[in-house]
Amino acid sequence: MAIKNTEEQVPICAVDFAFRRIGGKYKGRLLWYLHLHKVLRYGELRRSITDITPKMLTQTLRELEDDLLIERKVYHEVPPRVEYSLTEVGKELVPFIEHLRMWGEQRMKKENIPMIQQGKCAL
Amino acid sequence: MAIKNTEEQVPICAVDFAFRRIGGKYKGRLLWYLHLHKVLRYGELRRSITDITPKMLTQTLRELEDDLLIERKVYHEVPPRVEYSLTEVGKELVPFIEHLRMWGEQRMKKENIPMIQQGKCAL
DNA sequence: CAGTATCCAATCAGATACTG
DNA sequence: CAGTATCTGATTGGATACTG
Numbered sequence: 092m093a094i095k096n097t098e099e100q101v102p103i104c105a106v107d108f109a110f111r112r113i114g115g116k117y118k119g120r121l122l123w124y125l126h127l128h129k130v131l132r133y134g135e136l137r138r139s140i141t142d143i144t145p146k147m148l149t150q151t152l153r154e155l156e157d158d159l160l161i162e163r164k165v166y167h168e169v170p171p172r173v174e175y176s177l178t179e180v181g182k183e184l185v186p187f188i189e190h191l192r193m194w195g196e197q198r199m200k201k202e203n204i205p206m207i208q209q210g211k212c213a214l
Numbered sequence: 215m216a217i218k219n220t221e222e223q224v225p226i227c228a229v230d231f232a233f234r235r236i237g238g239k240y241k242g243r244l245l246w247y248l249h250l251h252k253v254l255r256y257g258e259l260r261r262s263i264t265d266i267t268p269k270m271l272t273q274t275l276r277e278l279e280d281d282l283l284i285e286r287k288v289y290h291e292v293p294p295r296v297e298y299s300l301t302e303v304g305k306e307l308v309p310f311i312e313h314l315r316m317w318g319e320q321r322m323k324k325e326n327i328p329m330i331q332q333g334k335c336a337l
Numbered sequence: 338c339a340g341t342a343t344c345c346a347a348t349c350a351g352a353t354a355c356t357g
Numbered sequence: 358c359a360g361t362a363t364c365t366g367a368t369t370g371g372a373t374a375c376t377g
Contacts, residue, residue: 102322103243103265103330106311109318110242116350119233120226133359142226144351149360159325170358171357180321187313188229194306195232199225202282207226239370256339267371272340293338294377341376349368356361 112158117143117151119188122177125161126185130176160184235281240266240274242311245300248284249308253299283307 102108113119117140124139125131131139137148152175155161160181166172177185199206225231236242240263247262248254254262260271275298278284283304289295300308322329 101328101330102318105318105322105329106242106246106315107318108322108327108329109314110237112318112321113233113314114237114239116237119229123229137359144353145360146352146362147350150350165359168358171360173359183317187310187317191232191236191310192229194310195225195228195230195235198235198303199228199231204231205224206228206231207224260339267373268340269342269372270370273370288339291338294340296339339377342374344373345371347368347370349366351366352364354362354364357359 112160113184113188115151115154117147118155119191121151121155122160122181122184123188123192125175125177125181126188130174133173133175136175155181235283236307236311238274238277240270241278242314244274244278245283245304245307246311246315248298248300248304249311253297256296256298259298278304 102111113122120140121136124136128135133148133152136152137143137145140148143151152161152163156163159178162176162178164174164176166174198204223234225234236245243263244259247259251258256271256275259275260266260268263271266274275284275286279286282301285299285301287297287299289297321327
């Protein structure tokens, strides 16, 4: 079984490298929600990213984990409990996402683009 | 012919919206190079993004243009000349890309990840 | 020079059903 | 609860050849 994460290809440059780590359909939102709530369980993440399937959620979480941006903590209980949170490296990206979010809000207003959810990308 | 740009889908939230505009394999580098050089012709962009095909370059440039991040200026000369540059909205993104680039550089050092090009993602 | 057109391969993503 | 497995469809990306 081949290793399947973002590291696979040698990045062209630092911009390329960084965009690979945070690119992808759900990574921004995932990191943002984890920032807002500090700790979230698998099911909670699933309910916050309403348009994600379990397959994509697991896949994306694994990539973020491999890339050292989030931490996965398993509690060996019945029923099982798994908690996700940002690592220190992941937290370094928060200001960036925060600014980008504000930029997005402003742009959506100016261009009159509707969005599905209201407020701060709430859970 | 269907309109084919990033607006097609209603964004879930502002984070989702912003990540769609700058996501994609080449957008970050394209914006970054245009920031560094102010004005670049099609062929120059093609030579800076060494791994891009003409198809993808045109496609990505059109998306950035539709999304109001870059401007395309055609000179009706022979041979033809087309110049690309950042719009005011596009320039708003430069600080983020700059930070992200620095973050990427730091991470690549700490994780000992090699990169193909050296320096400031130079042309 | 600045692209298009066409065809094909690879990757991404979704639906659905199932498991420790 | 927190995932996996499988199959299929959609989207993205690439090679190559050609054009105003």
